[in-house]
Amino acid sequence: MAEVVLAVERLSRNFGGLAAVSGVSLECRMGEVHAVIGPNGAGKSTLINMLSGDLPPTSGTVRLRGRDVTGLTADRISRLGVGRSYQKTNVFLPFTVFENARIAAQSRLASSLRFFRPATALRAVNEAAERAIAAAGLEGREGATVASLSHGEQRQVEIAMTLATDPTLLLLDEPLAGMGAEESARIVALLQRLAADHAMLLVEHDMDAVFALADTLTVMVNGVVLESGTPERIRSSQAVQDAYLGGDEAHD
Amino acid sequence: MRSDRAATVLLIVVLLALVALPAVAGKYYVQLATKILIMAVFAMSLDLLVGYAGLVSLGHAAFFGFGAYLVALAAPQYQAANFWTSLPLAVGGAALLAAAIGFFAVRTQGVYFIMVTLAFAQMVYYVFHDTKIAGGSDGIFIDVRPDTALFGWTPFDLANFVHLYFVVLAVFVAAYLVLRVVLASPFGRVVQGIRVNEHRMKSLGFPTFRYKLVAFTIAGAVAGLAGYFGAVQYGAVNPEMLGWHLSGSVLMMVILGGMGTLAGAVIGAAAFLLLELVFQGLSEHWQLLMGTTIVLVALFLPNGIAGLAWPLQRGRSG
Structure with missing residues (x-):
C-alpha cells in the first residue's frame, strides 16, 4: 500500500469553551484523495488550519511522513x-x-x-511558476494583474500558487467555491491528474465533485467525525443521510 | 515599459543637472542641494520599510542620529576622525542598532510597530540627551571634518563645500542604485510580498520575521549613512538628530513624495525641504502651511507627488 503522508491522531481545538474540532483522526496516503465534508460549522476549516500550521492544536498529533509536526x-x-x-482567495x-x-x-x-x-x-523558479500556471489553466494570463481577474480566475491563481x-x-x-460550471470541471480534471502523485486532503461543498474525486470521505458534524470510509459506504450510511446528505443544505 | 524609459530619461537629466550645479550655483544653493541629497538618502531608507515592506516606522531618526553621533565619537578631541574607518563604523553601528531594535519591533504589527519603534527611538534619544556622552543635551561640535587621507594622498576635502557636495551626490547615486538592485532581488520580492499579504507569505513557506528583520537592518544602515554626512555637513551633532520630530519629518517626506517608489522618496525630501524654506519666508506660522500641504497631498494625491508622474507604478512588479 502507498505511503501514509498525513496521519492525524485525536486532533482537537478549543476556542474558549467551544470544541471546534474534537478528537479527529484520519490518514491520507500518497495518491489518495481524502475529502472532508460536513455542514457549515462542522470544524472543517479549523481542522485544515491546524494541518497547515495556521492554528496550533489544543491537543492531538499531526504527522507528515512519520514526522511529528504538531x-x-x-x-x-x-x-x-x-x-x-x-x-x-488569499493571493x-x-x-x-x-x-x-x-x-x-x-x-x-x-x-x-x-x-x-x-x-x-x-x-x-521561473520554470516552476510557468508549469504551475499552465497546470491551473492560466496560460496567456501571466501578465495580468490578479486584482483585474474574475473571481474564478483568482481561484485558479490560488491553485497555481x-x-x-x-x-x-x-x-x-473549498477549491471550487465561487467557480462557474466550466471552471469547476476544469479544476476537477486538474485535481484528478494531480491525485496520482500527490496526497490530497480536500474540503468541498460541491458533492458531485467530491464523489467524482474522493477515494475516502470523512464526514464531520459539530467538530467530531461522524463517519469515515469509501464513497459507497458514506452514501449508504444512515447516520450521514440523517445528519447531512439527506438534509436541505446538501448543496449549500 | 514606456513609463520606465521615461523615468530613466528623467533620471539622467536630473543627474546631469546635479553634476552641473556647482558650476552655475553659489555656495548657498550647493549646500542646500547637499542637504536635500542627504535627506533623500534618509527618506529612501525609510521608504524601503514603509513603502516596500509595509513597516511604518516612527523611530527612523534613531539610526540617522546614531550614524551622526558616531562621526563625533570616532574623532579624538579637537582632531579629525579617519573618513575610511569612521564611515563603515557609522553605517555598521547604525545597522547593529537597527538589528537590536528590529529584533523586538518586527514581531509587532501595524500600530504596535509604530509605537515600539517610537519608544525605542526615544530611549536612544534620552541616552544621548541625559548622559554626558557627546555633550548631553547640548550635543557636540565636530571640530574638524573627517580626514580622507589615504596613504598620504587626500582624494577630497570634506571641509570644502563643493567636494562634500560631490561626495554626497556619489553616495546618493550609489544608495539609489543599490536599493534598486536589492528591491528587484529575491529578497526584495519577498519583502514586497510581505507588505501585500504577510499571512500568505508564511503559508508559502517564508519565515517572514527573518526577512523583515533584515529589511529593518538594511534601512537602519542606510539611514546611518545619511546621518554620517548629515553630521559632516552640519559640523555638529545634537540629540534632536535622533528625535521623533525628525522621524516624523522623514515619514512626511516619504508620504509627500509617494510611498513605494524610491524616486518618490527623493522627490518628497526635495519638496519638503524646499517648501519649508518657502513657507518660512512667507510666514512665522510656516508649520501651519506645511501641515496644510501635507494634509492636502494625503487627501488628493494618495500616491504622493510621484504618483502624478507614475500613477500605476506602485506595487506593480513581475
Whole structure:
C-alpha cells in the first residue's frame, strides 16, 4: 500500500469553551484523495488550519511522513512539502499572475536572502511558476494583474500558487467555491491528474465533485467525525443521510 | 515599459543637472542641494520599510542620529576622525542598532510597530540627551571634518563645500542604485510580498520575521549613512538628530513624495525641504502651511507627488 503522508491522531481545538474540532483522526496516503465534508460549522476549516500550521492544536498529533509536526508554524510546515489553498482567495492582488506563482516557487529556495541578482533571473523558479500556471489553466494570463481577474480566475491563481511550491500533500479548502460550471470541471480534471502523485486532503461543498474525486470521505458534524470510509459506504450510511446528505443544505 | 524609459530619461537629466550645479550655483544653493541629497538618502531608507515592506516606522531618526553621533565619537578631541574607518563604523553601528531594535519591533504589527519603534527611538534619544556622552543635551561640535587621507594622498576635502557636495551626490547615486538592485532581488520580492499579504507569505513557506528583520537592518544602515554626512555637513551633532520630530519629518517626506517608489522618496525630501524654506519666508506660522500641504497631498494625491508622474507604478512588479 502507498505511503501514509498525513496521519492525524485525536486532533482537537478549543476556542474558549467551544470544541471546534474534537478528537479527529484520519490518514491520507500518497495518491489518495481524502475529502472532508460536513455542514457549515462542522470544524472543517479549523481542522485544515491546524494541518497547515495556521492554528496550533489544543491537543492531538499531526504527522507528515512519520514526522511529528504538531504545532509547527505555517512556514515550517509548508517547507516540509505541504501546499495549502484557502477558501477565501488569499493571493497578492496588486501583483501579476506570473509574480504570484513566481514568488510561490521562490519559496523553495534554501534561502531568499539573496540581494544582488534579479529575482526574475532564477531560471528554475521561473520554470516552476510557468508549469504551475499552465497546470491551473492560466496560460496567456501571466501578465495580468490578479486584482483585474474574475473571481474564478483568482481561484485558479490560488491553485497555481499552491502547485508552484511543489508540494507532496495538498490541503485544499473549498477549491471550487465561487467557480462557474466550466471552471469547476476544469479544476476537477486538474485535481484528478494531480491525485496520482500527490496526497490530497480536500474540503468541498460541491458533492458531485467530491464523489467524482474522493477515494475516502470523512464526514464531520459539530467538530467530531461522524463517519469515515469509501464513497459507497458514506452514501449508504444512515447516520450521514440523517445528519447531512439527506438534509436541505446538501448543496449549500 | 514606456513609463520606465521615461523615468530613466528623467533620471539622467536630473543627474546631469546635479553634476552641473556647482558650476552655475553659489555656495548657498550647493549646500542646500547637499542637504536635500542627504535627506533623500534618509527618506529612501525609510521608504524601503514603509513603502516596500509595509513597516511604518516612527523611530527612523534613531539610526540617522546614531550614524551622526558616531562621526563625533570616532574623532579624538579637537582632531579629525579617519573618513575610511569612521564611515563603515557609522553605517555598521547604525545597522547593529537597527538589528537590536528590529529584533523586538518586527514581531509587532501595524500600530504596535509604530509605537515600539517610537519608544525605542526615544530611549536612544534620552541616552544621548541625559548622559554626558557627546555633550548631553547640548550635543557636540565636530571640530574638524573627517580626514580622507589615504596613504598620504587626500582624494577630497570634506571641509570644502563643493567636494562634500560631490561626495554626497556619489553616495546618493550609489544608495539609489543599490536599493534598486536589492528591491528587484529575491529578497526584495519577498519583502514586497510581505507588505501585500504577510499571512500568505508564511503559508508559502517564508519565515517572514527573518526577512523583515533584515529589511529593518538594511534601512537602519542606510539611514546611518545619511546621518554620517548629515553630521559632516552640519559640523555638529545634537540629540534632536535622533528625535521623533525628525522621524516624523522623514515619514512626511516619504508620504509627500509617494510611498513605494524610491524616486518618490527623493522627490518628497526635495519638496519638503524646499517648501519649508518657502513657507518660512512667507510666514512665522510656516508649520501651519506645511501641515496644510501635507494634509492636502494625503487627501488628493494618495500616491504622493510621484504618483502624478507614475500613477500605476506602485506595487506593480513581475
